[in-house]
Amino acid sequence: MDVAKRPRSFVRVDGPDARDYLQRMVSNDVEALQVGDSCPALLLTAKARLIAPLVVWRRGEEDYLLLTEPELGETVRAQLARMRLRARCEIELEQHDSVLAFGGDGIATDFPGAVELLDSALEPSMTEEELELRRIEAGVPRWGRELDDRVLPAEAGLDRTHISFSKGCYPGQEPVARLHYRGHVNRMLQVVELDDETTVERVTSSARRPDGSVVALAYVRT
Numbered sequence: 001m002d003v004a005k006r007p008r009s010f011v012r013v014d015g016p017d018a019r020d021y022l023q024r025m026v027s028n029d030v031e032a033l034q035v036g037d038s039c040p041a042l043l044l045t046a047k048a049r050l051i052a053p054l055v056v057w058r059r060g061e062e063d064y065l066l067l068t069e070p071e072l073g074e075t076v077r078a079q080l081a082r083m084r085l086r087a088r089c090e091i092e093l094e095q096h097d098s099v100l101a102f103g104g105d106g107i108a109t110d111f112p113g114a115v116e117l118l119d120s121a122l123e124p125s126m127t128e129e130e131l132e133l134r135r136i137e138a139g140v141p142r143w144g145r146e147l148d149d150r151v152l153p154a155e156a157g158l159d160r161t162h163i164s165f166s167k168g169c170y171p172g173q174e175p176v177a178r179l180h181y182r183g184h185v186n187r188m189l190q191v192v193e194l195d196d197e198t199t200v201e202r203v204t205s206s207a208r209r210p211d212g213s214v215v216a217l218a219y220v221r222t
Contacts, residue, residue: 001103004126006116008098009073011066013080015089018062025080025171026054027153029164033058040110040162042153043076044172048179049149052076053141053162055116057107065094067109067116069143099124100131110161112138133207136217139191146189146204146217154179155219156189187219 013022022030028041038057045051052075055067068076073093081091096118106115126134141147141156153159159180179185187201194206194214206216 001101002126003102003122003124004100004131005124005128006098006100007070008096008116009068009070009076010094010096011068011073011077011080012092012094013064013066013089014060014092015062015087017087018064018089019058021080021084021087021089022056022064023168023170025083026056027163027170027172027176028056029167030056030058030064031167035060038108040158042158042162042172043079044153044170044176045149046171048152048172048175050147050151050153051079051149053110053143053147053158055107055109062089067098067107072143111135111140129207132205133209133215136205136207136215137191139189139217141189141217142205146219152179152185155185155187184222186222188222189217190220192216192218192220 026041028039035058041054041056043051052068052072057065059065099117100114101117102114106117109116194216200218200220203216203218208214
């Protein structure tokens, strides 16, 4: 089993209204999660710009843990706390160590073929460079590279993995649905082979394979 470190921030949402509140705030169907289940989701502005990518893990009956990028923990906590109003739930940062494990059981995450394990005794067997190559080849976008507050979910392909189009309202739902059903994006994130004939709008990440070829994630005009 391959294991790699995954830097994370963690936000606990716990209380009688935790499920309903998260269902109203994030882009995926939290109500469908059983205890132990998880799903990728997005926290969005009203105009459907990214605030943060998340993995929502239902840790207990009224206890949810949000896994997000290391620099976005306080942003997520503050946004959820500001919008909470009368919802009966606590929203606090937690501290954990996370690893990605390719094989075995754990928290279903946003990285194909992998699970996340918290506070495990597993030692990493992959280097940062090996994980980065696997991330790029899998087309997994990363905050600060492929994702920022200017990106629409559909541009990065997150509408296929992080969004439910059958759930109730959440911030950003209207523009997300309108684009999905009636429009199209002008650029799409794609995995590309970099060579002299490659024409892309913007390369966001690249890595060299053992055979010397270069693979990249890039936004390509549609």
